[in-house]
Amino acid sequence: MxxxxxxxxxxxxxxxxxxxxxxxxxxxxxxxxxxxxxxxxxxxxxxxxxxxxxxxxxxxxxxxxxxxxxxxxxxxxxxxxxxxxxxxxxxxxxxxxxxxxxxxxxxxxxxxxxxxxxxxxxxxxxxxxxxxxxxxxxxxxxxxxxKGKYLKRVGCKAGDKIYTSGTVGTGNAYAFQKLFSKNDSQFVYHPAAKLEWGNILKKYSSSCIDTSDGILSSLDQLMRLNNVGFKFRNDWDKVIDRSSEQLFGNNHLPIWLLLAGEHGEFELLFTIPAEKKLGFLKEACHLYLKPIYLGEATEDQKISLNLYNQEQSLDTEKIRNLTFEKDFSPFKYLQKLLEIDQELKN
Amino acid sequence: MxxxxxxxxxxxxxxxxxxxxxxxxxxxxxxxxxxxxxxxxxxxxxxxxxxxxxxxxxxxxxxxxxxxxxxxxxxxxxxxxxxxxxxxxxxxxxxxxxxxxxxxxxxxxxxxxxxxxxxxxxxxxxxxxxxxxxxxxxxxxxxxxxKGKYLKRVGCKAGDKIYTSGTVGTGNAYAFQKLFSKNDSQFVYHPAAKLEWGNILKKYSSSCIDTSDGILSSLDQLMRLNNVGFKFRNDWDKVIDRSSEQLFGNNHLPIWLLLAGEHGEFELLFTIPAEKKLGFLKEACHLYLKPIYLGEATEDQKISLNLYNQEQSLDTEKIRNLTFEKDFSPFKYLQKLLEIDQELKN
The missing domain is CATH 3.30.1330.10 (PurM-like, N-terminal domain)
Known part of the structure; x- marks a missing residue:
């Protein structure tokens, strides 16, 4: 467990x-x-x-x-x-x-x-x-x-649908560009808190967390709190912000690291019980909110992603604890993430 | 002004x-x-x-x-x-x-x-x-x-009586001992917030401030906010904590610097309109609270203290701004305060 x-x-x-x-x-x-x-x-x-x-x-x-x-x-x-x-x-x-x-x-x-x-x-x-x-x-x-209507990280059950309030990866793309790339002007990073989602999420969501520490960290924390796992949709690259994907592509970095890095995008990540899904999507549309479907909560307590043509379980414990390694530096951090990617490739 | x-x-x-x-x-x-x-x-x-x-x-x-x-x-x-x-x-x-x-x-x-x-x-x-x-x-x-019953720094008028919630000088005595003296054990400085005064002060006081920056700073701030001055009682040394006075005495430091230094004692300093004084003192006694009488608010916008056998107006603007001097150090700060004392002596 x-x-x-x-x-x-x-x-x-x-x-x-x-x-x-x-x-x-x-x-x-x-x-x-x-x-x-x-x-x-x-x-x-x-x-x-x-x-x-x-x-x-x-x-x-x-x-x-x-x-x-x-x-x-x-x-x-x-x-x-x-x-x-x-x-x-x-x-x-x-x-x-x-x-x-x-x-x-x-x-x-x-x-x-x-x-x-x-x-x-x-x-x-x-x-x-x-x-x-x-x-x-x-x-x-x-x-x-x-009164009594606050959102919690706990409450999610297997079968719940996972969404984010917008495309993801911008925080990690920004971090890469700022710390490792010479071209400083490409990426503007001024995320805005998603306060406009409060009312609809109070009504429909079973758990909610912000993605200040990145997508995998947020999912990992929900996994530990709710004793569930999460399976990303097969075409998970669709949830990633286009320019972030492009930046990582141009720099020959694996796209899934945009989910793994600890510098998040400050979106909301939340779960919707399957039976409430249609009502939620209808009301979101009405409010001009565009939830991005990320995947599904599962009984099996692991975070799995279709990567290199197979469903892979990600070691999010290892990934999250990287920032606490001795002599942490952004460069070493990226290196370690790339090592994990290499293992998943083999 | x-x-x-x-x-x-x-x-x-x-x-x-x-x-x-x-x-x-x-x-x-x-x-x-x-x-x-x-x-x-x-x-x-x-x-x-x-x-x-x-x-x-x-x-x-x-x-x-x-x-x-x-x-x-x-x-x-x-x-x-x-x-x-x-x-x-x-x-x-x-x-x-x-x-x-x-x-x-x-x-x-x-x-x-x-x-x-x-x-x-x-x-x-x-x-x-x-x-x-x-x-x-x-x-x-x-x-x-x-609702609506918060204490403010504004509201004090000439003629109001000034009190503190306890004897003063401990913050500056502690600072002197800690920074300049070798005997480290004499002074324990664990001030407690004076939350128990809230109810009585709501009822009687015309203005209130805490003495986190020392007595003179607090009085100076009230002076500027209320367009009044303050005159200390003639036997003002009575408001000073005994061991603080002793420490300064033993070190040949002028006692009034216990009021002047910026490291306060976290008492409350408040004013009581003259006509409410008796009621206030009676109720304080009933609540086992011991207000210390400090002096009186005056029309004349200055802070005056009987020092070296004459009523002297203290340059609290100069005193308060000392901590912002270039290359501030505790040693230089004490030196400057002693220079001001020397001027008052002459």
Whole structure:
């Protein structure tokens, strides 16, 4: 059986939280939701709260454009709210600014924050500023949820259909181009949180997670939480964003790594019980939302993909734990992924 | 006239927030409250939210004990909630952990977080973990407030009486001992947020701020927000914590610097209209709370203290801006404060 704690990231979370008492008002368990859900007494709604920090992405050079850094510091948090179907109230932002930061650079960060808030119809409520050696931005977002109607990662059953809110792979394509390729201008990466999916998913979906850590990570986490497996549709390349596929093709990289890499696309990944599928698709169409069919949940607890002309089971435990290997670097990470690809080819 | 923007910290906040749209649901203006206040529709209460990061304190060596670092990461946020009279719901915590951090050290941080939460009757709701070069902890706390009844920094008038929730100076005494003295064990600094004052202050106080930045900073900020001045009681040394006074005495440091230093004691500083004074004191006594009388708000917009046998006006603008001087170091900061003391002596 695939257990949560076999994934190093889950184990770290377990270790960090093991000594803490849980609030009696907290409705979700650890790992169960993308944001924390808090019961509000005498109120028609509950509260969602989430915190996310942009630091490693800046340090590795993955994000270097100040506008993008500002934008992402909002969106990573808004995406967590979207994945529990919360309507954002706003966010507070803590910035650690290097002393030598120019006013122009700072203005661009703030402009990215502002535009991302506008895109989500939300607001910066306040913040905190410190000075240090490196630029680090933490955002903490809050939102409201219709009472008892939050989306969870748990609830999916074998036979459920898996969808994403859009084509996938853009996060990993961007990461490859930014870290390994000289042509810097091709790929713009300004993902937007999928807040507009909240209402329909509340009605139809049996589980939901955002793809901030990539498609395979998201599926692997759902597998461990729900004791199910996932089988990709045979023509799974259809779910991949065209320009991402092209970039990987031009660089002779296997396309399925666009699903495997840890830099996600901030889509929502969700499951729909088979009997609700038609109603869901009809209503989605009505709302001009275009769900992308990804595959099906299975009894067999594994993640399988038709690759190199055979159905293959992917070692998502190994893949997810690569980022925690000693002396991690983006280059070594890509190398390891290519080694796994080589094994699947043989 | 003393303006908010003459203080570098206020100017930084103004610059950072100038491009942001304000939420129509946000009840407080910038600078007006210790935490942000958000209107909750169809609810018997409003929401308070605040974010605060512990980084500079770790970098300068002011906090080096992991238990204390954990404790403070909770308390700095709880103190902001106390200063708006919110009842805490909980907090989310983002930690940046150095790779080489031992399990034992991490356990101590978590233990400090846990104990501080227990002390405040609150909970860690969730968090985020990253790895980096330096230990940095951001906390974001939320709480509820009886509708419309939040405490503000604005509202104080000339003639109002100024109080603190306890004796003062411990934060600066601790800082001096930790950074300049070899005897490390004398001073334990584990301040607790003064959440128990919320109900009485809602009823009686005309303005409130926490003393996280020290007494003079808090008074200076209230002065600029309310267009009033403050005159300390003549025997102002009575408001100072005994062991802090002793430590400064033993080290031949002027006692008033315990009010001036930027490392505060996390008490609440609040004003009570003269006509409400008796009722306030009676109820405080009944609740076993011991307000400390600090002085009086005045028409004359200055902060004055009887020092070296004469009433002296303190240049709090200069004092507050010292921490933003180029090449700031704790040593230079103390030197500059001593220079100001020398000028007052002459």
């Amino acid at each position: 695939h257990q949560l704690k076999d994934i190093i990231e889950n184990k770290i979370i377990n270790d960090l939280t093991k000594s803490f008492h849980r609030s009696p008002k907290q409705l979700n368990k650890v790992h169960e939701t993308d944001a924390e859900i808090i019961k509000l007494d005498n109120s028609p709604y509950d509260l969602a709260i989430t915190i996310d920090t942009i630091s490693e992405e800046i340090k590795t050079g993955l994000y270097s454009d100040p506008y993008q850094i500002g934008w992402m510091s909002v969106m990573v948090n808004m995406s967590d709210l979207a994945a529990v179907s919360a309507a954002p109230i706003g966010l507070v932002i803590s910035q650690i600014l290097p002393n030598e930061l120019s006013e122009e650079y700072l203005d661009k960060i703030q402009s990215g924050i502002n535009d991302a808030c506008n895109k989500c119809g939300t607001f910066v409520l306040g913040g905190d500023t410190n000075f240090g050696d490196e630029l680090i931005i933490s955002g903490c977002a809050i939102g409201t949820i219709e | 003393h303006q908010l923007k003459d203080i570098i910290e206020n100017k930084i906040i103004n610059d950072l927030t100038k491009s942001f749209h304000r939420s129509p649901k946000q009840l407080n203006k910038v600078h007006e409250t210790d935490a942000e206040i958000i209107k909750l529709d169809n609810s018997p209460y409003d929401l308070a939210i605040t974010i605060d990061t512990i980084s500079e304190e770790i970098k300068t060596g002011l906090y080096s004990d992991p238990y204390q670092i954990g404790w403070m990461s909770v308390m700095v946020n709880m103190s902001d909630l106390a200063a708006v009279s919110a009842a805490p719901i909980g907090l989310v915590i983002s930690q940046i952990l150095p790779n080489e951090l031992s399990e034992e050290y991490l356990d101590k941080i978590q233990s400090g977080i846990n104990d501080a939460c227990n002390k405040c009757g609150t909970f860690v709701l969730g968090g985020d973990t990253n790895f980096g070069d330096e230990l940095i902890i951001s906390g974001c706390a939320i709480g509820t407030i009886e």
